[in-house]
Structures are given as structure tokens and as C-alpha cells.
Amino acid sequence: MVPVTGPGNRLDPWINAYASRARGMTASEIRALFAVASRPEVVSLAGGMPYVSALNLDALADTVSDLVRNQGAYALQYGSGQGDITLRDQIGEVMAEVGINAHPDDIVVTTGSQMALDLVTRVFCDPGDAVFVEAPSYVGALGVFRAYECTVIHVPMDDQGLQPGALDEAITAARLRGLRPKMIYTIPSFHNPAGITQGPARRHEILSVAQRNGLLLLEDDPYGLLGFDDVGFGDKPPRAIRADDADGVVYLGSFSKTIASGLRVGWAVAPHGVREKLVLAAEAAVLCPSNYAQMTISSYLSTQPWRQQIKVFTETYRERRDALLNALDQHMPVGTTWTTPAGGFYSWLTLPEGLDATAMLPRAIAALVAYVPGTGFYVDGSGRQHMRLSYCYPEPDRITEGVRRLAGVIEDELQLSHTFGTSHTLTRPEGPATPAPDLQ
Amino acid sequence: MHIVVLSGGLSPERDVSLRSGRRVAEALRASAPDWEISERDIDANLLDHLASIAPECVIPLVHGSAGEDGAILDVLRCLQVAYVGSAPDSCRLAFDKTVAKALVRRAGLETPESISLPHSTFRELGAGGIITALVTKLGLPLMIKPTRGGSALGASVVHRAEDIPAALVGAFAYCDVALIERFIIGTEVAVGIIDTGTGPRALPAVEIQPDSGFYDYAARYTAGTTEFFVPARLDEATTEAAAQVAVAAHTALGLRDWSRADMIIDTHGVPWFLEVNVAPGMTETSLVPQALSAANIDMGDIMRELVNAAIARQ
Numbered sequence: 001m002v003p004v005t006g007p008g009n010r011l012d013p014w015i016n017a018y019a020s021r022a023r024g025m026t027a028s029e030i031r032a033l034f035a036v037a038s039r040p041e042v043v044s045l046a047g048g049m050p051y052v053s054a055l056n057l058d059a060l061a062d063t064v065s066d067l068v069r070n071q072g073a074y075a076l077q078y079g080s081g082q083g084d085i086t087l088r089d090q091i092g093e094v095m096a097e098v099g100i101n102a103h104p105d106d107i108v109v110t111t112g113s114q115m116a117l118d119l120v121t122r123v124f125c126d127p128g129d130a131v132f133v134e135a136p137s138y139v140g141a142l143g144v145f146r147a148y149e150c151t152v153i154h155v156p157m158d159d160q161g162l163q164p165g166a167l168d169e170a171i172t173a174a175r176l177r178g179l180r181p182k183m184i185y186t187i188p189s190f191h192n193p194a195g196i197t198q199g200p201a202r203r204h205e206i207l208s209v210a211q212r213n214g215l216l217l218l219e220d221d222p223y224g225l226l227g228f229d230d231v232g233f234g235d236k237p238p239r240a241i242r243a244d245d246a247d248g249v250v251y252l253g254s255f256s257k258t259i260a261s262g263l264r265v266g267w268a269v270a271p272h273g274v275r276e277k278l279v280l281a282a283e284a285a286v287l288c289p290s291n292y293a294q295m296t297i298s299s300y301l302s303t304q305p306w307r308q309q310i311k312v313f314t315e316t317y318r319e320r321r322d323a324l325l326n327a328l329d330q331h332m333p334v335g336t337t338w339t340t341p342a343g344g345f346y347s348w349l350t351l352p353e354g355l356d357a358t359a360m361l362p363r364a365i366a367a368l369v370a371y372v373p374g375t376g377f378y379v380d381g382s383g384r385q386h387m388r389l390s391y392c393y394p395e396p397d398r399i400t401e402g403v404r405r406l407a408g409v410i411e412d413e414l415q416l417s418h419t420f421g422t423s424h425t426l427t428r429p430e431g432p433a434t435p436a437p438d439l440q
Numbered sequence: 441m442h443i444v445v446l447s448g449g450l451s452p453e454r455d456v457s458l459r460s461g462r463r464v465a466e467a468l469r470a471s472a473p474d475w476e477i478s479e480r481d482i483d484a485n486l487l488d489h490l491a492s493i494a495p496e497c498v499i500p501l502v503h504g505s506a507g508e509d510g511a512i513l514d515v516l517r518c519l520q521v522a523y524v525g526s527a528p529d530s531c532r533l534a535f536d537k538t539v540a541k542a543l544v545r546r547a548g549l550e551t552p553e554s555i556s557l558p559h560s561t562f563r564e565l566g567a568g569g570i571i572t573a574l575v576t577k578l579g580l581p582l583m584i585k586p587t588r589g590g591s592a593l594g595a596s597v598v599h600r601a602e603d604i605p606a607a608l609v610g611a612f613a614y615c616d617v618a619l620i621e622r623f624i625i626g627t628e629v630a631v632g633i634i635d636t637g638t639g640p641r642a643l644p645a646v647e648i649q650p651d652s653g654f655y656d657y658a659a660r661y662t663a664g665t666t667e668f669f670v671p672a673r674l675d676e677a678t679t680e681a682a683a684q685v686a687v688a689a690h691t692a693l694g695l696r697d698w699s700r701a702d703m704i705i706d707t708h709g710v711p712w713f714l715e716v717n718v719a720p721g722m723t724e725t726s727l728v729p730q731a732l733s734a735a736n737i738d739m740g741d742i743m744r745e746l747v748n749a750a751i752a753r754q
Contacts, residue, residue: 007667008647008649008667008668008669008670009667009668009669009670009730010663010664010665010666010667010668011663011664011666011668011724011725011730012663012664014664015663015664025662026658026662026665027657027658027660027661027662028657028658029452029593029657029658031455032452032453032454032455032456032591032593032657033452035454035455035458036450036451036452036454039450039454039483040483041450042450359609359610359613360613361613362452362593362594362613362614363613365452366614368450415559415563416559416609416612417609418563419559419562419563419567420562420567420605420606420608420609421567421605
């Protein structure tokens, strides 16, 4: 060997300049596999993409056309950091459906509720602060909490969602560890990824835990209006936790699932002091949300039968949920279980003992079916025996075919497991550092 | 002149392939501004598309099966379309690591001792006994990987016998046959081969030092996580030996136009052939582009020469 004086080439001159929070941002096998999942040959039960084709696109086109023609000079200009006042008024009307009575001044419009999640975390959390989340939890939220270097603590769920007793214990334990508990993040309705909904009593219990411990409750509710079955609220959508506490809860809402995800319009409802800081943080981040997107939503809400459209979406998703559940009943091997969602987009599947959904993904992609492995919904590598199945986008017959393929893959994996008595574990943990669209 | 760069496909290396294709297409556009260069994925409309535009040449950069196992090349041959790269039969030999190792061994090259077994053999004979026999025969550590596939997907280095079952399951996730290979401790090196009609010539060797110790998928495609030395920090004799191994493997497998041989240089300076790639990665972090750059060869210029050679061959 000949010694060389200089260093080698790392192909990235900034490698030593990145912040420590960028350390986990690496290429991964899982993301490589998702590149195939977007192909039409693959039945993707992975992505949580709303079925926007169910919209009246002709009417929407007219709305957009009128908007640009008649109000283009305003729509294409910068706007207010807090968001358009007309839209904020209308958001109040939408939130009344889940029992929230909020003044437009308490609402901050954001670029999707993902941005609201980012702003709240930015305003509340210092590095190391403890954030309590469901086990499992939304991958996009975990990515935000990780980006702000929070200590994420998963709390178990049961068939009513986040367990209040376990939450209380986790908060106490965190304090004993010297951590500073800061907020509780929950998706109470039609949970992503678990497909579980908190009933009225459970919501009160969780709110009580938050109040007793002096923690902010961050309520993420993108699916609240997309219910199929009664989960304890009669024929109304589940009542938001924020409806019962305007001071201790920040509520996140979104038009991504009820109108169009591509417009990227969401919002936060926050107590006055918090709202002030969210607006300042939003202005620092993006100056203002898109006027054009806000006004498109606003025009849609004022000219189109949006409640009727939500019913169309709900019926579409109910039919697909039923197709998924029927196919799972018909095809899945013994030992496989899954949740029965009463609304929303997802069911959470548990594999037979010993199987690993992450290890199985290449085989599934080769069989032309995709899902999201459970590990993406935990910060600590848990969830290997689970996967999220999304039924919102494929047509019912494609869902049936996808489940049939998936069942075959699980059968093959059971054979491998019997042969070797183990599953493969990827050498690198597949965390949620950089959420992909397929993981939303 | 219309050139089609084929990339994408349905393999787990789809994303890598798309990036390779984009980079090659851009380089070729810069080098041959009077040529029309288009990029195309593999799908059910591909044949109609090729028939409608009648390209003078295709550059297949589809990684993984279908791309590197010769299947698409056979279709191009049926269509009588010129393409850059090896003949389909040679690709089949090269893409299967077991077959490639056997052929280069016959040609007199060193390659680590290995055994290839399908899942069915473990199931029928019992995994425990076979694993014991493998460790007795090959020792530890072991490299376990799918016999077909690239980008180190499903590949693991195993230091303890109890970790072998998990590594085998990982390999079987990508392919029904696993290659279990004695792990050679040494310096990992890749040598690109270019042949524009005057015979295969080796590019400067690229030495690979991943921070994690294993050149896995993340180390390959995350800029900054691997340190490369081009040319490799080898003495003159070892450099020459590595180049000879790459050329000999290229020749023994009947390859043409271009390839990339991966090898380990052991502590005595002996190059051990590991595998060869008939559609080398051409992404921002890939090895052949680094070797071309070290040799002061413009990627677009060399692709133009390879295209001209392919057309002349047709």
C-alpha cells in the first residue's frame, strides 16, 4: 500500500457543517422500495393519498378560473401571516361540525396542518423536552419532534386509543428521569396509523391528565369529518377535545382530506398568547401562507356544497374500508389481526408472531403490493410486527387484489420464519427522520 | 439522431436507476447537443414508443433484474435496436454472482470461497445443520447476499454463527438463492472498464471506506457517509493487479462496452473478485463517474463514443 497525504473525497463538501439533527437523514432501503410502489403495477396500500378524483373537478376548475380572473391581483400577492380573514371565518364554520366555537382571531392558517405542527413544536419545545405520543404515532409528527430534538415518549393505546393511566405514569416517570414534559400529541379521531377513535369518556380522561400535569394538549384532527360508524357521538362527528378546553388545547385542522391535499391548507386554533407566537413563527418561516391556495379553498367553501362533498368522500372511503376488511377476513393467515376503523384512511395490521413487516417489504414489492412497515411510526425501532394498510386511494377491486397478494407474501414469510426461526433485522433503524409522501 | 436512455423499472433499485439515467442523459446532451436524447421508463407502452420514434440507439441503465439479467436487451435485439452494453447471454452470466464467480475462477482469478443455496434447501434439510456445516467449511466472518441484485440490498456481514439465520432471511427477501461467501478482510476497491472498440481498458481504481464499516445502501447513496480515494491508495503492482482482474473478469464473462468489477485487496495485496456490474450506477455518489473524473474523461464524451460503437456494431 502507498500512503497518501491528503484525505479522500466524501462527495459532500458540507459533511462536517451539518447540524446534529441532520445526522439521521440518510438514504434507506425502505425509501428505495417506495420508489417502486408508485408504479401502476403495484397495489399501494401504503400512501395516505386522499381520493381527490371524487371532487367535482369541473366546478373546481370554474372556481379557480373565476378566482384568477376576478381577484387575481389579490390572490397572487403576498398575504397576511395569520391567514386570510374570510377563510378564517369559514374555518370557524367547519370546526363547528366537531363542536368547536372559535373566534377567527384565534385561528392561524398554515401550509397544511404539518406546518402548524412544526410551528407549535418550534414555539414550545427546547431540545430534550419530552413530548408524549401514542404508540404508534403519525410519522410526520415524529419527524417534526425529532427535528426539534425532542425526547419522544410513546404511550400505549387500547381499543379506545391513548391510555390515560399509562400517560399519567409516563409523565411522572419522565419527570423522575429529569426530563421536562412539554406536551401531549394525540390524534383522537380515526387515528393514523392505528385506525382507532377515542370515545367521549376517553377524551375527557386524557384532557384531565393534561390539565392535572400542566401540559399542552396538541390535538391533530385531519380525519374528524370522515367517520363511517358511530363511535359514541351519535350521528355527529366525534366532538373535538378542544371544544371542552380553549386554553389548554391547540387544535390542528386540515382541508387536505376534506377538499384537496395538493392545495396545502391547514390551520391551528390556539389560545391568544400561543396564537401570537405562532403567527410570528409562521412569518419567520414562510412570511405568509399562499393567498392563492387559501382563496381557492374559500371560494370552494362559499360556492360548492362542501358538506355534501364530504359525504361523497365518506361513502367512497366506507366502501373501500369494507373491501379491505372483507379481503383481510377472506385471505389473511391465522395469527394475523387488524383494527376495524370507524372512519379515516387506515387499518393497523399485526402479523403472526415472529414476522417482521420491515424485513418482508422487499418480498411484498416484488409481489406488487406495498404497505408501510410499523417501524416508521415509532422513534425507537418498535413496531416490526405491524404494518399500516391504507384503503383511501385504490379502487375496491384493487384493494382486494392487493390483500390477496399480501396474504401470499405473509404465507411465504411464515415459511421462512419456520425454517430459520427468526426474521431479518435491517442493520440501520428505519426511523421517521424524513417523512416520504407515502408515509403521510 | 435520437438516443433513448432507459431507466427505472420495477426493481428495488428503481430510484438509483432513474438517477443514473438522468445523469447520463444530461451528460450526453451536453456532449452531443445535436442529438435528441430522451429518458424513458420501462412499462407496457415501451415497445410502441420505441417503434414510433425509431431511435438510433438505446442506453439501458435499468439496474437489478430485467435490466441486468439480459431480458430487456433480448427484446431490444428482437427489435433490431442498437444498444450500449453487453450481449444478453453475457449479462445473464454476470448478473448471477454464483455463475460469475465460477467463470472468473476458471479464468484463473481469485474469488472468495462460497456456497449458494436456495431457501428450499434449508427448509428441506433443516437450517441448523446446514448453518453449522457452512461455518465449518467457510469459517467466520461471512458475507451473505442475494445471488442476483445490486446496491447491497439484502447483503450482510456476519461475525457470529447465531446471526446467520437473520442474514439469510434478509437475503431471501430479495432473491430465492443466497450466496454465502467467506469474508475477505482488506481494502474494498471498484474498477470500471470502458471499451469503445479498441479493447477493454481499466479506469483508475476507486477505494471505498464507508464510515459504518459496511458499504451498504445508505453508505452508497448518502453523500458524505463514505470516503473515496481515487486512484486507490495502492502501490503500482497492486494497482496493476486490480486493473488486470477487472479486465480479465470483463473478458471471461464476454462483456462489452462497459462494466465495473468490485473486489477486495487483501492484506497481502491480492485482489479477490467479488462481483461485476453490467449496468454500473452513474449517480452522484456512484463509482464509475468518480473513476471517469479521475481519468479526466468526460462522461458525456465517453457515452457518445459508446453509442457510436453500438451503432457501428448493429
